[in-house]
Amino acid sequence: MNPISSPFSFILKIGAYKAFSEISPFVQFTNFTCNQSILEALDGFNQIHIVDFDIGYGDQCASFMQELALKPNNNLVPSLKITAFTSPMNDHFELSLTRDNLVNFAKEINIDFEFEIVNLDVLFLPFRISDKEAIAVNLSPSSQIPFPLVLGFVKNLSPKIVVSVDRGCERTDLPFPNHLIYALQSFSNLIESLDAVNMNLDTLQKIELFMIQPSIEKIVTRRYSFPEKTQNWRGQFLSVGFLPISFSNFTENQAMYVIKRAFSGFHIEKRHSELVLCWQRREIVSVSAWRC
16 A cells, blocks of 8 residues: 555544644634535525535535534435545545545434545536535635636536635746745745744644645646646636625624634634635635635
């Protein structure tokens, strides 16, 4: 077995991610904002289907499942299907473990749950969905390339909502060197926000090794494969017919409350229809929602 995809390596990555989640509001902010927006958009539907291009370790899905179980429609907990899109570059060993964890969690909280892993090749083929399903899409600009192809595919699904997390690194509208500098500055802001917590040095190094370094490598690899400048990802959303959705007052206020209560030095700004998590006035990550 490839040591990079070994259970031990996976445990180390999960440990780094857990530590990151505890000391930074990044994960809490993105998970809550995305999930609350999806819950509101799909309220009243009994069959929910989330198409996810950025499944990660599945923690956002697990949080969504938990909220779904607590808010049944007509005393009936909706069924949930998650379709996770993957590419040959993704770690299929980790994805299979994520699937197993979510399936087991669904059994524990008694949710009718289905999880499917789909190769990106299906983007070129008909993709069947049930007319009874309410579709939501998790699609971040860093998820896959080419982004315009994915957007066209997503639009054909006629989703009720698309949520997008911008980690502040995707500037394909800039030349390659400028894009790289922009991304490094974004990661530098994130690292400085972690340094301010005065965490254990060993923990910080693990976060850098297992989270930040791979993210930088992926940005460089993707841009090297597609070096030409393209329209900014927000412009691409608009160009194919998506419109931004404003977050509800509840989502905004609750997100601000969570950050203010549990973390110092961070705050949330509202910029047009986006919510932006900032540290010392520097952007860390933003969330937006879209509809056809």
